[in-house]
Amino acid sequence: MSTVATPSAVGSVPPEGSGKHILAAPRPRYGEKVVLGLLWLCAAISVVTTVGIIVVLFTEAVALFGIPGVSIVEFFTDTAWRPFTDPGSDNFRIGVLPLLNSTLLVTAIALAIAIPLGLATAIYLSEYARPRVRRTVKPFLELLAGVPTVVLGYFALTFMTPLLRSLFGIERVPIFNAMSAGIVVGILVVPTIASISEDSMSAVPRALREGAYGLGSARRHVALKIVFPAALSGIVASIILAFGRAVGETLIVSLAAGNLPPAELPATNPFQQVQTMTAYITQAVGGESARGSVTFQSIFAVGALLFVLTFLVNLIALRIVRRFREEY
Amino acid sequence: MDQRITSEPLTTAPSTAQPIRIDAGSSATPSTSAASGPVWSQDSAGSGSDRPGASKGVVFGANDVSVHYGSAPALVNVTLDIREREITAFIGPSGCGKSTFLRCFNRTNDLIPGAKVSGRIDYHAQNLYAKDVDAVEVRRRIGMVFQKPNPFPKSIYDNLTFGPKVNRMKVDFDEVVETSLRRAALWDEVKGKLKQNAYSLSGGQQQRLCIARALTVDPEVILMDEPCSALDPIATAHIEDLMRELEHDYTIVIVTHNMQQAARVSDRTAFFTAEIESEDDDRRFGRLVEIGDTSKIFSNPTDKRTEDYISGRFG
Amino acid sequence: MVSTSTPTRERVDQSFRAPVGDTIRERFTQFVLLIATCVALVVLVTLLVDIVRDGASGLSLNFLTQYTSRIAANSGIRAGLTGTLSLMFLVALLTFPLGVGAALYLEEFAPRNLWTRLLETNINNLAGVPSIVYGLLGLSVFVYVLGFGRSLITGALTLTLLVLPVVIVASREAFRAVPREIRDGGLALGATPLQVAVRQTLPAAVPSILTGMILSLSRAIGETAPILVAGAVFSRRADNAPWHLSESYTAIPIQIFDFVKRPQEEFQIGVASAAIIVLMALLLVMNSAAIIIRNRYARNR
Numbered sequence: 001m002s003t004v005a006t007p008s009a010v011g012s013v014p015p016e017g018s019g020k021h022i023l024a025a026p027r028p029r030y031g032e033k034v035v036l037g038l039l040w041l042c043a044a045i046s047v048v049t050t051v052g053i054i055v056v057l058f059t060e061a062v063a064l065f066g067i068p069g070v071s072i073v074e075f076f077t078d079t080a081w082r083p084f085t086d087p088g089s090d091n092f093r094i095g096v097l098p099l100l101n102s103t104l105l106v107t108a109i110a111l112a113i114a115i116p117l118g119l120a121t122a123i124y125l126s127e128y129a130r131p132r133v134r135r136t137v138k139p140f141l142e143l144l145a146g147v148p149t150v151v152l153g154y155f156a157l158t159f160m161t162p163l164l165r166s167l168f169g170i171e172r173v174p175i176f177n178a179m180s181a182g183i184v185v186g187i188l189v190v191p192t193i194a195s196i197s198e199d200s201m202s203a204v205p206r207a208l209r210e211g212a213y214g215l216g217s218a219r220r221h222v223a224l225k226i227v228f229p230a231a232l233s234g235i236v237a238s239i240i241l242a243f244g245r246a247v248g249e250t251l252i253v254s255l256a257a258g259n260l261p262p263a264e265l266p267a268t269n270p271f272q273q274v275q276t277m278t279a280y281i282t283q284a285v286g287g288e289s290a291r292g293s294v295t296f297q298s299i300f301a302v303g304a305l306l307f308v309l310t311f312l313v314n315l316i317a318l319r320i321v322r323r324f325r326e327e328y
Numbered sequence: 329m330d331q332r333i334t335s336e337p338l339t340t341a342p343s344t345a346q347p348i349r350i351d352a353g354s355s356a357t358p359s360t361s362a363a364s365g366p367v368w369s370q371d372s373a374g375s376g377s378d379r380p381g382a383s384k385g386v387v388f389g390a391n392d393v394s395v396h397y398g399s400a401p402a403l404v405n406v407t408l409d410i411r412e413r414e415i416t417a418f419i420g421p422s423g424c425g426k427s428t429f430l431r432c433f434n435r436t437n438d439l440i441p442g443a444k445v446s447g448r449i450d451y452h453a454q455n456l457y458a459k460d461v462d463a464v465e466v467r468r469r470i471g472m473v474f475q476k477p478n479p480f481p482k483s484i485y486d487n488l489t490f491g492p493k494v495n496r497m498k499v500d501f502d503e504v505v506e507t508s509l510r511r512a513a514l515w516d517e518v519k520g521k522l523k524q525n526a527y528s529l530s531g532g533q534q535q536r537l538c539i540a541r542a543l544t545v546d547p548e549v550i551l552m553d554e555p556c557s558a559l560d561p562i563a564t565a566h567i568e569d570l571m572r573e574l575e576h577d578y579t580i581v582i583v584t585h586n587m588q589q590a591a592r593v594s595d596r597t598a599f600f601t602a603e604i605e606s607e608d609d610d611r612r613f614g615r616l617v618e619i620g621d622t623s624k625i626f627s628n629p630t631d632k633r634t635e636d637y638i639s640g641r642f643g
Numbered sequence: 644m645v646s647t648s649t650p651t652r653e654r655v656d657q658s659f660r661a662p663v664g665d666t667i668r669e670r671f672t673q674f675v676l677l678i679a680t681c682v683a684l685v686v687l688v689t690l691l692v693d694i695v696r697d698g699a700s701g702l703s704l705n706f707l708t709q710y711t712s713r714i715a716a717n718s719g720i721r722a723g724l725t726g727t728l729s730l731m732f733l734v735a736l737l738t739f740p741l742g743v744g745a746a747l748y749l750e751e752f753a754p755r756n757l758w759t760r761l762l763e764t765n766i767n768n769l770a771g772v773p774s775i776v777y778g779l780l781g782l783s784v785f786v787y788v789l790g791f792g793r794s795l796i797t798g799a800l801t802l803t804l805l806v807l808p809v810v811i812v813a814s815r816e817a818f819r820a821v822p823r824e825i826r827d828g829g830l831a832l833g834a835t836p837l838q839v840a841v842r843q844t845l846p847a848a849v850p851s852i853l854t855g856m857i858l859s860l861s862r863a864i865g866e867t868a869p870i871l872v873a874g875a876v877f878s879r880r881a882d883n884a885p886w887h888l889s890e891s892y893t894a895i896p897i898q899i900f901d902f903v904k905r906p907q908e909e910f911q912i913g914v915a916s917a918a919i920i921v922l923m924a925l926l927l928v929m930n931s932a933a934i935i936i937r938n939r940y941a942r943n944r
Contacts, residue, residue: 032835035841046762049804120676124677140687150867220669310776
């Protein structure tokens with residue numbers, strides 16, 4: 001053991017008063033600075049992406065309103081969407097309201113399905129289910145959330161629509177309708193509502209629950225009157241996020257809801273063909289229209305509206321989620 | 329093995345010296361030392377206190393050091409010296425800032441957001457917190473061993489070559505591995521399985537590996553933050569033997585909860601206490617009560633609080 | 644389901660028993676919640692059964708090796724399959740360094756200031772932007788501004804931007820799971836923070852980063868809207884390959900979309916569902932790989 005040489009560091013201490021500090025860096029580390037700069041750039045790409053999205057959507061959208069015959073006021077107020085003709089013609093109308101109406105109709109149907117199902121699932125998993133059941137059910141919900149939307153679109157068109165037609169009558173339910181798409185979009189966002197709500201319910205302190213049980217409350221009263229209100233902000237956030245997902249959903253509505261903007265506003269009949277904002281975008285890009293044309297620029301104008309809608313919604317939801325995380 | 333000789337006070341510290349040591353017997357002599365433990369001398373309780381230890385080289389000089397986390401003080405107004413090739417132990421109740429103070433010596437507090445060190449710490453009479461000091465170089469020269477053994481999740485060999493590699497030391501890696509393992513008294517146990525994952529070792533072996541790892545980069549000082557708190561008594565005895573072996577070549581500062589350990593291994597002991605900031609607030613901050621030769625601290629402390637702590641009246 | 648009385652119980656228990664009506668209501672609530680939970684799962688199972696029933700007969704080796712044709716029986720998804728695999732390869736190649744680099748910066752080096760908080764908020768917000776919007780970004784920037792045209796590289800870059808926020812979030816979690824002590828040990832040896840991050844933290848986090856990467860990739864290859872907008876073509880009678888960067892491309896989801904939109908029922912049902920089975924099988928393989936990596940990693944620790 002004692003054959004080992006003495007380490008050299010002890011002897012290497014320079015005399016006092018020599019110019020360089022004895023603990024100064026032995027060599028400059030320029031390479032490190034470069035690598036750190038590169039890592040910073042990687043992180044900055046996300047900001048570039050956001051700025052890119054905003055700049056692209058708005059410059060391309062503004063170009064639409066530079067085309068003679070297209071007015072920004074009409075875009076937001078006119079009640080018909082017929083952008084495929086020449087802007088000079090009488091038939092040309094470019095009001096986005098029918099698309100917005102269609103999107104909101106499908107989203108309303110989706111949330112009418114997803115809110116009760118999602119919240120019931122969340123309450124069952126957090127308050128009733130045994131741990132083993134919970135561990136089995138949650139992966140299945142994740143699986144559902146991972147099914148490609150084009151597959152769900154196929155399902156809506158070839159399974160849900162025939163089912164609705166046989167239930168409500170072929171003459172009442174057209175092949176393309178808001179109901180079928182809305183139901184399937186609703187199923188798609190059930191996992192969003194269920195998992196975020198369940199997280200916020202599970203985060204409710206045990207003491208609160210035990211206090212209520214101690215007073216002799218039944219399980220359902222504890223779930224509905226204690227846990228539910230305490231987790232409300234998380235639940236609201238989950239619904240807002242689900243709203244954002246439903247508004248931005250593209251494939252299900254393109255395949256099952258149709259490509260006909262409703263002629264009469266407000267359109268509230270779920271069994272009618274509609275055209276959502278996203279469906280319009282997929283329809284219009286299919287023509288590969290040239291940059292500078294009304295069709296091409298209108299895609300971006302609709303996209304900008306969609307982005308603003310979902311961005312605001314997400315911002316609100318994230319703020320709520322952050323606040324509820326701080327509470328406990 | 330380590331020889332314990334009670335001798336006249338040292339005036340110089342030649343690097344090739346025999347393991348000469350002024351050993352301090354203690355009134356709190358432990359009965360738990362393992363078979364391989366030290367040979368205790370009981371007769372030096374008085375002589376230790378007046379030896380002119382200050383003539384030994386001073387590695388660290390701390391002057392009026394305080395540490396704050398944000399606005400809360402963790403440690404206030406500490407002044408003490410750490411001497412070359414001695415083992416200095418920091419003891420005291422939890423919350424007394426002894427670990428915080430230890431971390432000042434290799435500037436690990438720099439890594440904690442909001443931590444602020446004030447006062448002055450000198451390393452060989454040069455300011456440790458001067459502008460042109462490189463914290464990375466500091467940590468190379470002043471090694472550290474942690475509470476929980478923390479080997480890298482890699483092979484034993486890779487654990488020991490990491491330090492020389494990142495410091496671009498022009499050395500033969502095989503030699504470094506063997507030398508450091510021998511110094512850490514681990515070579516015989518692991519020489520056949522250097523390619524095995526370090527996690528396959530026992531807790532005590534892992535901690536000795538971490539000590540070996542600290543030695544690979546030629547530090548002058550080794551800071552040990554409760555190095556035995558996660559180990560069983562036999563592994564603890566191994567580490568203590570090792571510390572006394574390393575003392576001949578390295579300056580060691582150890583933080584420990586275990587008073588017997590301080591008494592067993594250290595030359596000098598610093599006792600810290602935790603004070604409560606105000607009546608309505610349970611936040612505590614640390615303060616140095618006294619520092620002196622271990623024999624004196626354990627047999628004849630100057631301060632009543634030290635006596636109370638050592639005799640187990642609080643803490 | 645709602646049986647309430649257990650007559651064998653002893654009399655003493657009676658006084659602690661809930662009133663009969665209350666028990667019924669409690670059981671009823673639980674039953675309703677259970678049914679609601681099952682709805683989504685039942686739909687999932689129905690969907691899978693429906694697709695297999697529709698598409699199994701259309702599956703054959705020829706289906707994978709032939710290009711699309713006007714005749715349903717002769718149709719295959721060779722172009723889409725090679726396109727999807729090429730996209731996967733390119734997206735992985737681009738996403739890994741960028742996502743891991745960004746995560747490494749944010750988790751290990753970023754100072755706690757306004758800029759970092761802005762970055763984090765921004766990444767969370769990007770994850771909520773509809774995928775079709777990324778398609779619009781790709782259409783304008785990659786197709787026109789940078790002049791890549793409606794080519795494979797445009798599709799790969801668009802999908803990269805789409806999954807990058809997800810990969811960054813997953814990689815950050817992987818770094819956060821590496822014990823603090825490993826970093827302390829490295830720093831105490833005089834390694835710089837970057838050396839510790841690259842040589843200790845990163846290798847320790849790689850298995851869970853890979854898991855996150857594969858899951859994000861499986862999301863990317865199932866996406867239709869962004870590449871539909873950014874110029875993927877419906878059919879192509881040539882193979883795609885990762886090195887054919889400037890050629891036009893298609894992918895399985897795009898082909899499914901095309902098949903479903905065709906008027907003939909053989910395409911709309913038979914060929915489309917066969918293609919769906921291939922896509923779902925691919926996703927299943929990727930997800931299984933991710934689970935295997937995660938489990939092996941968990942065992943090693």
